[in-house]
Amino acid sequence: MAETTVHHRACNLCEAICGLEIRLEAGRIVSIRGDEADPLSRGHVCPKAVALQDLESDPDRLRRPLRRGTDGAWQEVEWDAALDEIAARTRRIQAEHGRDAVGVYLGNPNVHNLGSILYVRPFLKALGSRSRFSASSVDQNPHHLAAMLMFGHQFLLPVADVDRTRYLLVLGANPLASNGSMMTAPGMRDRLKALRAGGGRLVVVDPRRTETARLADRHLFIEPGTDALFLLSLLHVLFAEGLARPGRLEAFTDGLPALREIAADYPPERTAGATGIADDDVRTVARELAAAEAGACYGRLGLSVQEFGGLCQWLVNAVNVVTGNLDRAGGAMFANAAVDMLAVTGRGHWGRWKSRVRGLAEFASELPTATLAEEIEVAGPGQVRALFTVAGNPVLSTPNGARLERVLPRLELMVAIDPYLNETSRHAHFILPTTPPLQREHYDVVFHALAVRNTARWSAPLFPAEPGARHDWQVLAALARRLDRGPLPGRLRRRLVAALGPRRQLDLALRSGPHGAGFRPWFLSTQRAKGLTLRRLEKEPHGVDLGPHESCLPGRLRTRNQRIDLAPAPFVADLARLRGRLHEAEAAAAGKAANGNGHGELRLIGRRQVQSNNSWMHNVPRLMRGKDRCTLLMHPDDAASRGLGSGTLVEIVSRTGSVRAPLEVSDEMKRGVVSLPHGWGHHRPGTRLSTAAATPGASLNDVTDELRVDVLSGNAALSGVPVMVTAVAVLS
Numbered sequence: 001m002a003e004t005t006v007h008h009r010a011c012n013l014c015e016a017i018c019g020l021e022i023r024l025e026a027g028r029i030v031s032i033r034g035d036e037a038d039p040l041s042r043g044h045v046c047p048k049a050v051a052l053q054d055l056e057s058d059p060d061r062l063r064r065p066l067r068r069g070t071d072g073a074w075q076e077v078e079w080d081a082a083l084d085e086i087a088a089r090t091r092r093i094q095a096e097h098g099r100d101a102v103g104v105y106l107g108n109p110n111v112h113n114l115g116s117i118l119y120v121r122p123f124l125k126a127l128g129s130r131s132r133f134s135a136s137s138v139d140q141n142p143h144h145l146a147a148m149l150m151f152g153h154q155f156l157l158p159v160a161d162v163d164r165t166r167y168l169l170v171l172g173a174n175p176l177a178s179n180g181s182m183m184t185a186p187g188m189r190d191r192l193k194a195l196r197a198g199g200g201r202l203v204v205v206d207p208r209r210t211e212t213a214r215l216a217d218r219h220l221f222i223e224p225g226t227d228a229l230f231l232l233s234l235l236h237v238l239f240a241e242g243l244a245r246p247g248r249l250e251a252f253t254d255g256l257p258a259l260r261e262i263a264a265d266y267p268p269e270r271t272a273g274a275t276g277i278a279d280d281d282v283r284t285v286a287r288e289l290a291a292a293e294a295g296a297c298y299g300r301l302g303l304s305v306q307e308f309g310g311l312c313q314w315l316v317n318a319v320n321v322v323t324g325n326l327d328r329a330g331g332a333m334f335a336n337a338a339v340d341m342l343a344v345t346g347r348g349h350w351g352r353w354k355s356r357v358r359g360l361a362e363f364a365s366e367l368p369t370a371t372l373a374e375e376i377e378v379a380g381p382g383q384v385r386a387l388f389t390v391a392g393n394p395v396l397s398t399p400n401g402a403r404l405e406r407v408l409p410r411l412e413l414m415v416a417i418d419p420y421l422n423e424t425s426r427h428a429h430f431i432l433p434t435t436p437p438l439q440r441e442h443y444d445v446v447f448h449a450l451a452v453r454n455t456a457r458w459s460a461p462l463f464p465a466e467p468g469a470r471h472d473w474q475v476l477a478a479l480a481r482r483l484d485r486g487p488l489p490g491r492l493r494r495r496l497v498a499a500l501g502p503r504r505q506l507d508l509a510l511r512s513g514p515h516g517a518g519f520r521p522w523f524l525s526t527q528r529a530k531g532l533t534l535r536r537l538e539k540e541p542h543g544v545d546l547g548p549h550e551s552c553l554p555g556r557l558r559t560r561n562q563r564i565d566l567a568p569a570p571f572v573a574d575l576a577r578l579r580g581r582l583h584e585a586e587a588a589a590a591g592k593a594a595n596g597n598g599h600g601e602l603r604l605i606g607r608r609q610v611q612s613n614n615s616w617m618h619n620v621p622r623l624m625r626g627k628d629r630c631t632l633l634m635h636p637d638d639a640a641s642r643g644l645g646s647g648t649l650v651e652i653v654s655r656t657g658s659v660r661a662p663l664e665v666s667d668e669m670k671r672g673v674v675s676l677p678h679g680w681g682h683h684r685p686g687t688r689l690s691t692a693a694a695t696p697g698a699s700l701n702d703v704t705d706e707l708r709v710d711v712l713s714g715n716a717a718l719s720g721v722p723v724m725v726t727a728v729a730v731l732s
């Protein structure tokens with residue numbers, strides 16, 4: 001019988017970072033299960049874990065760098081030849097047109113990849129361009145902006161303490177499908193069931209009765225994009241009814257009277273028409289939250305990807321402060337991770353420069369991705385003429401991807417660091433494919449810092465890298481080496497740090513972190529160092545438990561006066577825009593009852609599905625079984641008034657374009673709102689995604705609008721897009 005071995009590691013595909021137990025016979029995987037002994041995930045996994053092995057074996061995954069010839073055909077090339085030519089062409093473009101002429105787009109998998117986290121920065125430094133874009137501005141920038149303005153650091157991100165809370169108010173998140181975001185808590189179904197079994201309550205505010213809402217005590221349908229109004233009314237009730245009890249937070253909080261005054265303008269009767277949430281429901285939620293021994297307000301993607309994303313994340317934090325729930329067990333707490341994000345990243349900055357064409361503010365040195373296409377399209381000094389995409393698929397993942405797709409062929413040079421020839425990389429001149437997850441070592445620098453419990457876990461590579469393969473960090477380091485033109489001392493320092501490799505860099509970060517062993521060798525310590533080192537983690541295949549979160553304020557605050565700012569000026573000023581939205585809704589209600597959008601217009605939102613992972617795992621056959629998942633959900637009344645039924649192929653038309661999808665009539669939708677999942681649209685010619693192309697679906701981002709942004713944070717407003725929906729033909 002073949003020898004059985006067991007390997008433990010983290011799944012790096014999503015923010016839940018589940019611990020895995022992988023069994024191998026004769027070096028081949030025979031099973032992938034949840035690791036019961038993992039102190040954080042306790043055996044939880046989703047169907048994507050098993051798909052990790054498919055990423056290894058996928059015949060479509062690229063193994064060698066590709067270069068597009070003048071005839072358009074792809075040719076395999078040697079790594080060094082490719083890197084040399086890319087560096088030479090990059091330098092030439094920068095010499096001729098300035099450094100900003102070369103843009104970079106960083107995609108989501110970078111934060112799930114230890115080597116990329118450590119090596120992206122030196123690459124960006126070497127490039128020295130301000131034309132930097134990333135998935136953060138189609139996702140979570142409002143959280144970082146709120147953290148920076150209120151707590152003084154972009155990574156002081158409160159995490160809902162789901163395991164100890166007695167009342168969880170969830171807005172715009174569906175952790176049962178997404179497995180949680182900016183709240184690393186694997187196994188949310190079990191955690192939420194435990195919350196309710198122990199007498200705690202779950203309330204979900206969402207335009208759709210989601211998988212998570214179905215578990216809740218109360219689900220409130222909300223009109224997309226109006227959460228800031230709902231939250232202001234919640235605060236109104238808290239203040240008006242004497243339920244504002246910040247407790248110990250008050251001693252180091254500024255702006256409470258200002259916030260009270262602001263909230264006074266938003267009684268729940270006034271916002272009910274716009275939000276669709278009855279004033280009684282707002283009052284009930286406010287009273288229940290205030291009465292709970294410990295409660296947490298958690299607002300995620302649905303709040304960030306709307307026109308008032310910044311205001312929403314400010315107000316979510318504000319609710320937690322006003323109810324005394326910030327930094328308290330069972331409230332919204334700050335992790336004390338083994339690698340301290342506050343020590344390894346800057347506090348953030350905002351508005352130091354503006355995007356060239358639309359004048360939108362930078363955040364943490366990145367420009368809003370919603371401006372990428374125009375920065376390529378519009379001529380003038382600083383125009384983007386070359387682009388690196390690093391683990392990103394912006395054609396499917398960013399608003400009006402179709403426009404981006406039209407302008408990518410104009411680039412003088414495009415390089416995709418990506419294992420797939422997909423909707424974005426097909427436009428590149430070079431594709432540099434990097435190693436799949438099981439061939440890599442891993443540590444979750446970012447997600448341990450967003451987890452509901454402090455744990456740390458090292459993953460060794462399961463398989464050696466394939467011959468001739470390179471890791472992301474090696475590719476980024478090689479490019480940085482070739483491009484770095486900075487003054488000699490800085491350049492030498494960067495070379496030395498890069499030469500350490502990810503392992504040694506991580507060891508340094510662990511040792512110097514809050515749980516670290518420091519730097520004294522054990523024979524010089526009075527007692528053998530008990531703290532963390534990489535070597536210690538290597539001996540703990542299930543990871544180590546570093547305990548629950550503890551209160552850490554005001555000590556951890558990074559504002560200049562070490563106080564919380566409850567009413568930061570940029571947010572207060574942005575309320576003018578929100579009042580405009582409220583007046584619009586009031587005018588619409590006065591003019592016409594019922595469907596506030598008028599003229600048969602609907603609001604389009606997105607959704608996630610557990611078998612998907614943004615745009616890039618639809619090439620895994622085992623995740624694609626079953627019926628077509630890329631359907632448009634619509635309320636029965638909206639379907640009836642349009643004469644549409646389930647199975648009808650419908651056309652969804654917005655300002656930017658149109659797509660077609662089969663209709664699924666469902667009362668899980670709010671009236672007037674329709675939902676299409678994102679990350680589909682794999683029908684484009686010239687890709688190498690045989691499984692995905694067989695069930696291509698439609699790209700939601702062909703109809704989202706790059707001009708709809710939260711102008712404060714620069715985040716794309718992907719949600720709530722006005723659309724018209726009509727029948728195309730009835731499917732057989």
Ligand SMILES: Nc1nc2c(c(=O)[nH]1)N[C@H]1C(S)=C(S)[C@@H](COP(=O)(O)OP(=O)(O)OC[C@H]3O[C@@H](n4cnc5c(=O)[nH]c(N)nc54)[C@H](O)[C@@H]3O)O[C@H]1N2
Nearest residue numbers: 107108109135139391392393394397417606614615616678
């Ligand atoms: N309408 C709408 N649009 C959305 C969203 C939405 O809810 N609605 N969600 C947004 C969110 S939250 C996000 S984060 C973005 C994601 O947007 P992106 O990050 O741009 O897109 P992904 O689909 O995650 O594409 C990841 C790419 O990285 C490649 N890849 C995977 N692993 C690795 C790796 O280890 N190394 C390298 N080099 N490449 C790798 C994949 O092949 C794929 O091409 O999408 C956003 N777009």
Ligand SMILES: Nc1nc2c(c(=O)[nH]1)N[C@H]1C(S)=C(S)[C@@H](COP(=O)(O)OP(=O)(O)OC[C@H]3O[C@@H](n4cnc5c(=O)[nH]c(N)nc54)[C@H](O)[C@@H]3O)O[C@H]1N2
Nearest residue numbers: 172173174178181224225300301302608609610612613614
């Ligand atoms: N299976 C799977 N898991 C994933 C991903 C994936 O693609 N697939 N992507 C990963 C990534 S990159 C991220 S960022 C996370 C995101 O994780 P979540 O934040 O949980 O994101 P979603 O599941 O998209 O849930 C967003 C919810 O917001 C609702 N919504 C839309 N508009 C509004 C609004 O205006 N107001 C309110 N209150 N709600 C609104 C939607 O109906 C939806 O239920 O998921 C991660 N996990």
Ligand code: SF4
Nearest residue numbers: 011014017018046049
């Ligand atoms: S929930 Fe699924 S994809 Fe996310 S880490 Fe766990 S197993 Fe991996």
Ligand SMILES: [Mo]
Nearest residue numbers: 108135139140
């Ligand atoms: Mo994301």
